[in-house]
Amino acid sequence: MxxxxxxxxxxxxxxxxxxxxxxxxxxxxxxxxxxxxxxxxxxxxxxxxxxxxxxLPGNAAERRGGVDSGPDKARAYLDDIVGDDAPSALREAFLRIGAPMIDELESFPQLGQFFWQGVPDYFEKATNALPAGRTIFPQPLERAALGDLEPxxxxxxxxxxxxxxxxxxxxxxxxxxxxxxxxxxxxxxxxxxxxxxxxxxxxxxxxxxxxxxxxxxxxxxxxxxxxxxxxxxxxxxxxxxxxxxxxxxxxxxxxxxxxxxxxxxxxxxxxxxxxxxLEEAWFSPGLMVPNDRPVFYPSVWSGIWVNDGGERFMNERLPYDRSGHEILRHHKASDVSHIPVHWVFDQRQFDNERAFASPPVAPQSPGWFHADEFLEAGLLHRADTLEELAELIGVPADALVASVDQFNDYVRSGKDEAFGRGDAPWDRIITHMCGSHEDGPNPCIGLIDRAPFYAAKIALSDLGTxxxxxxxxxxxxxxxxxxxxxxxxxxxxxxxxxxxxxxxxxxxxxxxxxxxxxxxxxxxxxxxx
Structure with a gap:
C-alpha cells in the first residue's frame, strides 16, 4: 500500500x-x-x-478457558525467573495492561475472540508456574477475508x-x-x-x-x-x-x-x-537442513545430543530458549565445541512415522525430512555401529558409546538421572505430537540400540535478538x-x-x-x- x-x-x-x-x-x-x-x-x-x-496473564481468554491466573500470580513467577535482569517497572506495566489490551482488541470485529490453549510455562520449578500455561491464540482467518490486502x-x-x-x-x-x-x-x-x-x-x-x-x-x-x-x-x-x-x-x-x-x-x-x-537472543535449537537456514526444531523425540567430545551434556527436551542458552553456556565454558551439536539417534526415529512428520509450527509441510538429501549434503551421517558413526562425525568412539550406554540405562530405569528428561510438563508435550516411548517407564526417553545409527546437526539458532x-x-x-x-x-x-x-x-x-x-x-x- x-x-x-x-x-x-x-x-x-x-x-x-x-x-x-x-x-x-x-x-x-x-x-x-x-x-x-x-x-x-x-x-x-x-x-x-x-x-x-x-x-499475557489474567486476560479474558484465559478466564474463558478456566485458567486460574492473574497479575499477582504471574508477578511472583516473573520476579522469580527474571530477577534484576530487567526493571521491575516494565513487568508491572506488562501485568497491568495485558488484560485490558486484550479486552480492547476483542472489541474490534476484525479481531474476534482469542482462545486459551494449554502450553506449560517454561520454568516449571519457579513460583506459581502453571503446568497448563497462560498462552492464548488468535482465531484462524479465511484468507479471502483480506481481499486486496492478502498479498x-x-x-x-x-x-x-x-x-x-x-x-x-x-x-x-x-x-x-x-x-x-x-x-x-x-x-x-x-x-x-x-x-x-x-x-x-x-x-x-x-x-x-x-x-x-x-x-x-x-x-x-x-x-x-x-x-x-x-x-x-x-x-x-x-x-x-x-x-x-x-x-x-x-x-x-x-x-x-x-x-x-x-x-x-x-x-x-x-x-x-x-x-x-545486546548479547541476548531468543535462542533455540535449529536442525541444519540442505540448502537453507536451519529449521526451528524443539521437537526432538528420540536420541541424545552430544558435543565434539562425544558427551551428552543436557536435557534435549528443554523449552527451546532454555535449550539454546544451555548449548551456548556449555560452548562458552568448555574447550570442547558444542556448536553445532551432534544429534545421535537410531532407526526408531525413522520407524515412527510421526517423528519427522512435520515441523513444529502449524500449518505444516509433510515430508520435509528427506534422508537421502540430508545424507548427500553431509548434514546426516549413517552407520551400522556407534563406533563407525563416531568416526564419521569426528567424536571419540569410547565417549559416544559410553554416553549412549548410560542413556539406555536411564531408559530402562525410567529416570534420566543426569538431566531429568521427561520430568517437566513441557518435556511431555512430545508424547502428544509423536507418541510415547515404550522401552521403560518414562514415555519421553527410548533406547538407542536399533541399527543403523544416525547423527544430524543442531545449530544454535534463534527467533530473533x-x-x-x-x-x-x-x-x-x-x-x-x-x-x-x-x-x-x-x-x-x-x-x-x-x-x-x-x-x-x-x-x-x-x-x-x-x-x-x-x-x-x-x-x-x-x-x-
Whole structure:
C-alpha cells in the first residue's frame, strides 16, 4: 500500500509491521493519523512466522478457558525467573495492561475472540508456574477475508521455504497479522507503506519529529506530530552486528524475518539512546537442513545430543530458549565445541512415522525430512555401529558409546538421572505430537540400540535478538542518563526486553511486543495506561 498524500505528515509513525501493528491500531482507533512503514514487501515480520501464542496473564481468554491466573500470580513467577535482569517497572506495566489490551482488541470485529490453549510455562520449578500455561491464540482467518490486502501479509516460514500454497485459512501469526491489518485499515486513519526502510530519525530541539527513509528506492522524509514507535524487530539478520555483540551466533542460522537487520536499533543509538542486553537472543535449537537456514526444531523425540567430545551434556527436551542458552553456556565454558551439536539417534526415529512428520509450527509441510538429501549434503551421517558413526562425525568412539550406554540405562530405569528428561510438563508435550516411548517407564526417553545409527546437526539458532533500546514503562526510549528522548518509543525486539534474559512461556516475545506497542500508542494519544 502506498500513501498518496503529498504532505507526508502524520500523528504517529510505526517503524515495522509485526506485533507493532497493535500500537498502530490503538493510535489510529483513537483518531490519530497513523503510518506504518515496512522495509520489505510484506507485512508481518517474524510475528507472521510464529505460532502466535501470546503469554499475557489474567486476560479474558484465559478466564474463558478456566485458567486460574492473574497479575499477582504471574508477578511472583516473573520476579522469580527474571530477577534484576530487567526493571521491575516494565513487568508491572506488562501485568497491568495485558488484560485490558486484550479486552480492547476483542472489541474490534476484525479481531474476534482469542482462545486459551494449554502450553506449560517454561520454568516449571519457579513460583506459581502453571503446568497448563497462560498462552492464548488468535482465531484462524479465511484468507479471502483480506481481499486486496492478502498479498501484503508475509507467508508462514514453512511456505516461504517450500514455495507451497499455505492454504485458504490463515492460522497462527499470519492470522494475527491479517486480523490486525484489517482492523487498522478499517479505522480510516491508517496507512501502510511497504518497501520503505528507515534510514535515520529526524530530531528537532531534542525531540524526535519524524523519520528519513528510503521508499521504493527514493528518499522520503515523513513527519510525526506525536511520536515514532520503533517496532522493527532485532538485528538477527545483520552479520556484522551479530559478530560484534554475539560472536557465537550466526545471522544465517536465525529464524528472524529477512528485514530484521537492526536499522531501528542503530537509528536510536545514533541519537544517544541507551541499550541493554545486546548479547541476548531468543535462542533455540535449529536442525541444519540442505540448502537453507536451519529449521526451528524443539521437537526432538528420540536420541541424545552430544558435543565434539562425544558427551551428552543436557536435557534435549528443554523449552527451546532454555535449550539454546544451555548449548551456548556449555560452548562458552568448555574447550570442547558444542556448536553445532551432534544429534545421535537410531532407526526408531525413522520407524515412527510421526517423528519427522512435520515441523513444529502449524500449518505444516509433510515430508520435509528427506534422508537421502540430508545424507548427500553431509548434514546426516549413517552407520551400522556407534563406533563407525563416531568416526564419521569426528567424536571419540569410547565417549559416544559410553554416553549412549548410560542413556539406555536411564531408559530402562525410567529416570534420566543426569538431566531429568521427561520430568517437566513441557518435556511431555512430545508424547502428544509423536507418541510415547515404550522401552521403560518414562514415555519421553527410548533406547538407542536399533541399527543403523544416525547423527544430524543442531545449530544454535534463534527467533530473533532480544537486546535493544532501553525504555520506561510507557515505552519511551531513554538516554544513557535515564532521561526520556521525547517523541521516541520502542517495543518488541527493538526494545530491551521486560523479560530480561529469559523466556517465560509460549508467546512471551509476541505478547510483550503487543503490550509495549499498545502502551506507546496510549502515551502518544494522551490516554490513561
Amino acid at each position: 502506498q500513501n498518496n498524500e503529498s504532505d507526508d505528515i502524520y500523528d504517529v509513525i510505526v517503524v515495522g509491521s509485526g506485533a507493532g501493528l497493535v500500537g498502530a491500531l490503538a493510535a489510529a482507533s483513537r483518531g490519530l493519523k497513523t503510518l506504518v512503514i515496512e522495509k520489505t514487501e510484506f507485512v508481518g515480520g517474524t510475528t507472521a512466522y510464529s505460532g502466535s501464542g501470546l503469554w 501484503l501479509v508475509r507467508r508462514p516460514q514453512w511456505a516461504e521455504r517450500s514455495g507451497e500454497y499455505p492454504g485458504d485459512e490463515m492460522t497462527g501469526g499470519q492470522a494475527l497479522i491479517g486480523r490486525l491489518l484489517l482492523a487498522f485499515t478499517a479505522t480510516g486513519n491508517g496507512t501502510v507503506r511497504t518497501n520503505t526502510g528507515l534510514d535515520r530519525l529526524v530530531v528537532e530541539d531534542g525531540r524526535v519529529v519524524g523519520v528519513e527513509a528510503t521508499s521504493n528506492g527514493e528518499p522520503v522524509t515523513l513527519s510525526a506530530r506525536r511520536g515514532v514507535l520503533l517496532a522493527a524487530g532485532g538485528f538477527e539478520r545483520n552479520a556484522e552486528l551479530r559478530k560484534k555483540y554475539q560472536p557465537e551466533a550466526r545471522a544465517d542460522w536465525s529464524q528472524g524475518a529477512p528485514g530484521n537487520t537492526g536499522d531501528a536499533l542503530v537509528a536510536g543509538m545514533d541519537i544517544g539512546a541507551a541499550t541493554d542486553l 532480544k537486546g535493544g533500546l532501553k525504555t520506561d514503562d510507557h515505552s519511551r526510549v531513554l538516554h544513557e542518563d535515564g532521561s526520556v528522548i521525547a517523541g521516541l518509543y520502542a517495543s518488541g525486539n527493538t526494545m530491551a526486553p521486560m523479560t530480561g534474559r529469559i523466556y517465560p512461556g509460549a508467546g512471551g516475545p509476541v505478547g510483550s511486543s503487543m503490550v509495549f506497542s499498545y502502551l506507546a500508542a496510549l502515551d502518544m494519544a494522551g490516554a490513561d495506561a
